[in-house]
Amino acid sequence: MSVGKLGEMEKGMIGVISKTGGPDEIRRRLLEMGFLEGSSVEIVHTAPFGGDPIAVKVRGSLLALRRSEANHVEVRDTCLAVGEGK
Amino acid sequence: MSYRLALAGNPNCGKTALFNALTGGRQKVGNYPGVTVEKKEGTRVGPTGEVFKILDLPGTYSLDAKTPDEEIARDVLFGKIEGEFSPDVILAVADANALERNLGLVLEMKELGLPMVLALNMMDLAKARGADIDLEILSSELGIPVVPTVAVKGEGIPALVAKAHEMAAASKNAQPAVWKTPTSDEVRNRFLRVDTILAKAIRRSARPLLWSEKLDRIVVHPLWGSLILFLILGTIFQAIFTWSAVPSGWIESGIGALGQFVTGMMPEGALRSLLVDGVIQGVGSILVFLPQILFLFFFLLLLEDSGYMARAAFLMDRVMGKVGLHGRAFIPMLSSVACAIPGIMATRTIENKRDRLTTILVAPLMTCSARLPVYSLLIAAFIPNDTVFGPVRLQGFVMFLLYVGGAVAALGVAWVLKRTLLKGVKPPLLMELPTYKVPSWRNVVFGLRDRAWVFIRRAGTVILTISILLWFLASYPKAPVDATEPAINYSYAGKIGHAIEPLIRPLGFDWRIGIAFVPGFAAREVMVSALATVYAIEAKDEDATAVALSDVLKKEWSIATALSLMVWYILAMQCLSTLAVARRETNSWRWPLFMLAYMTALAYLASFATYHIARSAGLG
Numbered sequence: 001m002s003v004g005k006l007g008e009m010e011k012g013m014i015g016v017i018s019k020t021g022g023p024d025e026i027r028r029r030l031l032e033m034g035f036l037e038g039s040s041v042e043i044v045h046t047a048p049f050g051g052d053p054i055a056v057k058v059r060g061s062l063l064a065l066r067r068s069e070a071n072h073v074e075v076r077d078t079c080l081a082v083g084e085g086k
Numbered sequence: 087m088s089y090r091l092a093l094a095g096n097p098n099c100g101k102t103a104l105f106n107a108l109t110g111g112r113q114k115v116g117n118y119p120g121v122t123v124e125k126k127e128g129t130r131v132g133p134t135g136e137v138f139k140i141l142d143l144p145g146t147y148s149l150d151a152k153t154p155d156e157e158i159a160r161d162v163l164f165g166k167i168e169g170e171f172s173p174d175v176i177l178a179v180a181d182a183n184a185l186e187r188n189l190g191l192v193l194e195m196k197e198l199g200l201p202m203v204l205a206l207n208m209m210d211l212a213k214a215r216g217a218d219i220d221l222e223i224l225s226s227e228l229g230i231p232v233v234p235t236v237a238v239k240g241e242g243i244p245a246l247v248a249k250a251h252e253m254a255a256a257s258k259n260a261q262p263a264v265w266k267t268p269t270s271d272e273v274r275n276r277f278l279r280v281d282t283i284l285a286k287a288i289r290r291s292a293r294p295l296l297w298s299e300k301l302d303r304i305v306v307h308p309l310w311g312s313l314i315l316f317l318i319l320g321t322i323f324q325a326i327f328t329w330s331a332v333p334s335g336w337i338e339s340g341i342g343a344l345g346q347f348v349t350g351m352m353p354e355g356a357l358r359s360l361l362v363d364g365v366i367q368g369v370g371s372i373l374v375f376l377p378q379i380l381f382l383f384f385f386l387l388l389l390e391d392s393g394y395m396a397r398a399a400f401l402m403d404r405v406m407g408k409v410g411l412h413g414r415a416f417i418p419m420l421s422s423v424a425c426a427i428p429g430i431m432a433t434r435t436i437e438n439k440r441d442r443l444t445t446i447l448v449a450p451l452m453t454c455s456a457r458l459p460v461y462s463l464l465i466a467a468f469i470p471n472d473t474v475f476g477p478v479r480l481q482g483f484v485m486f487l488l489y490v491g492g493a494v495a496a497l498g499v500a501w502v503l504k505r506t507l508l509k510g511v512k513p514p515l516l517m518e519l520p521t522y523k524v525p526s527w528r529n530v531v532f533g534l535r536d537r538a539w540v541f542i543r544r545a546g547t548v549i550l551t552i553s554i555l556l557w558f559l560a561s562y563p564k565a566p567v568d569a570t571e572p573a574i575n576y577s578y579a580g581k582i583g584h585a586i587e588p589l590i591r592p593l594g595f596d597w598r599i600g601i602a603f604v605p606g607f608a609a610r611e612v613m614v615s616a617l618a619t620v621y622a623i624e625a626k627d628e629d630a631t632a633v634a635l636s637d638v639l640k641k642e643w644s645i646a647t648a649l650s651l652m653v654w655y656i657l658a659m660q661c662l663s664t665l666a667v668a669r670r671e672t673n674s675w676r677w678p679l680f681m682l683a684y685m686t687a688l689a690y691l692a693s694f695a696t697y698h699i700a701r702s703a704g705l706g
Contacts, residue, residue: 028270029147029152029514029516030516032147032148032150032273033147034187047401048311048404049404055302055400059186060185060187061518062519062520064519065517069514069516
């Protein structure tokens with residue numbers, strides 16, 4: 001997989017944000033928190049009871065969000081981060 | 087000369103630590119007019135005698151406000167708050183370790199056109215992580231002075247003050263530009279500009295903070311993280327219930343000694359009765375909870391300052407989401423186990439209004455510590471201490487069930503509210519998990535001092551008034567000289583008890599319980615001493631009262647009545663302070679009255695059912 005939605009990615013995956021969309025209010029908030037096109041993003045943690053919300057590393061911060069909101073963020077060049085996985 | 091400075095920055099940038107370093111102890115906490123957002127204000131005197139009035143604004147990610155706190159931060163900067171001027175200088179605070187995000191707000195505030203200085207905070211950490219930031223390039227690119235600081239160690243503070251002074255003196259009485267909500271494209275462009283600036287100013291980026299990242303592998307791990315959360319909660323409960331017993335005992339004996347001292351000093355009469363039985367007893371019964379509240383806030387401040395709190399919300403979001411609540415609602419609900427008042431105050435971090443309101447409305451259902459004396463009394467009187475299994479005894483088990491009952495009721499009502507009255511789209515969760523920090527003792531000590539003061543002030547005003555009123559109801563009219571029953575039975579409280587008896591009879595309560603309901607409505611735990619008065623029990627201290635009282639109750643009440651009363655106590659709204667706080671937090675009487683109505687209705691139905699089921703089971 002090389003292009004996809006952030007909310008559908010699994011723990012340990014890394015990629016580059018290609019588009020931050022969604023309704024304007026949500027989009028503004030995502031951008032304010034650092035979900036900016038061109039920035040790299042990595043899913044570092046998933047919450048208990050079903051892996052939602054997720055915690056992602058983006059622009060030097062660790063941010064928690066639900067998968068439904070993360071789906072407004074499109075990611076390209078996704079792959080498993082070095083040192084993750086089995 | 088005096089200048090007004092406003093501290094503004096992202097959450098978790100060390101803004102409060104900077105405020106504490108700037109003002110030392112010279113600060114006070116109040117409220118902004120009309121809202122309950124905390125206003126933290128302090129002063130600092132400069133080297134040449136000039137006075138700086140410093141306002142610590144709530145943390146915000148942008149001026150596009152989403153919470154009441156963020157609205158205040160924005161409105162202060164615009165000078166739109168009544169009685170508040172727009173600041174002479176904005177002291178922007180940014181975490182030197184997260185400039186990619188922090189500088190967004192700095193650029194946005196710069197558009198206001200007010201004089202501004204940027205404090206680049208946590209510089210020690212940035213350096214330790216190998217970051218190399220060219221402050222001159224950063225300053226010239228941003229177009230504002232930049233001062234490196236380490237707030238927790240007080241480094242860079244004099245330089246910051248000097249810079250702020252310089253900026254303020256150069257352009258006094260600057261007016262902020264008009265602000266309008268930016269489009270998302272404008273937000274995007276602002277952050278692209280941040281990237282351009284940082285590409286020039288940062289010579290070497292910081293290495294990731296490895297220990298914080300490693301710690302998170304355990305702390306937010308689905309399994310270990312959940313276990314750690316329960317361990318932390320367990321410790322907090324332990325502290326609240328056992329450690330605070332000692333200082334609570336001191337306060338109790340202090341109050342008792344004060345009462346005896348006043349009794350000895352004054353002639354018998356109405357005034358002495360008012361002071362001892364009304365004021366000292368009433369306010370004292372609330373002050374006894376101060377240690378518990380301080381213990382709770384001590385832990386909450388530690389968790390908040392270390393960066394753990396956001397992790398707890400992250401771990402619990404799914405569970406809270408099942409009943410339609412936000413992960414952040416977890417902490418207010420938990421705090422309500424000590425007392426609904428700090429719990430309701432802690433809902434301020436919930437962005438969505440419906441979510442916040444739901445949390446406020448169900449918080450009083452959580453078993454607060456004021457219910458504890460009543461539960462202890464009823465359990466001691468009616469529940470045999472048989473072994474259930476292993477080390478578990480029936481009394482402890484029933485106590486546990488009462489706590490579970492409160493939590494289940496709170497979550498159940500939240501579930502119903504989110505599907506009916508407060509229906510709405512699920513608000514987004516978008517929250518920073520800040521890097522871990524060793525908590526600053528100054529943040530904790532100052533935070534605790536503020537909480538203690540807010541609580542004591544309430545005890546001195548609302549509770550004082552109610553105590554006097556209830557004392558009057560319980561003392562007048564006086565019993566006739568040839569009275570055979572306890573004096574309270576002849577008073578207004580006694581009359582009210584008799585008057586409401588037909589209403590509460592279906593629940594298995596008689597007029598004596600009705601009398602105890604009158605003072606018990608103001609504060610639940612007063613029910614114990616009120617019952618003691620009604621049954622005319624003479625005992626020196628509360629423990630002796632409870633022991634003697636439980637013997638009397640065992641003879642007077644059926645088990646069905648006791649069970650019904652326990653259920654009543656789980657559900658009923660009997661705390662005027664909570665109603666008063668809910669009014670302040672929701673800014674209307676509508677929601678506290680709704681709270682009172684639904685809780686009373688729920689309690690009535692559940693107690694009715696409990697009483698009749700228990701009776702048909704032969705416990706009548």
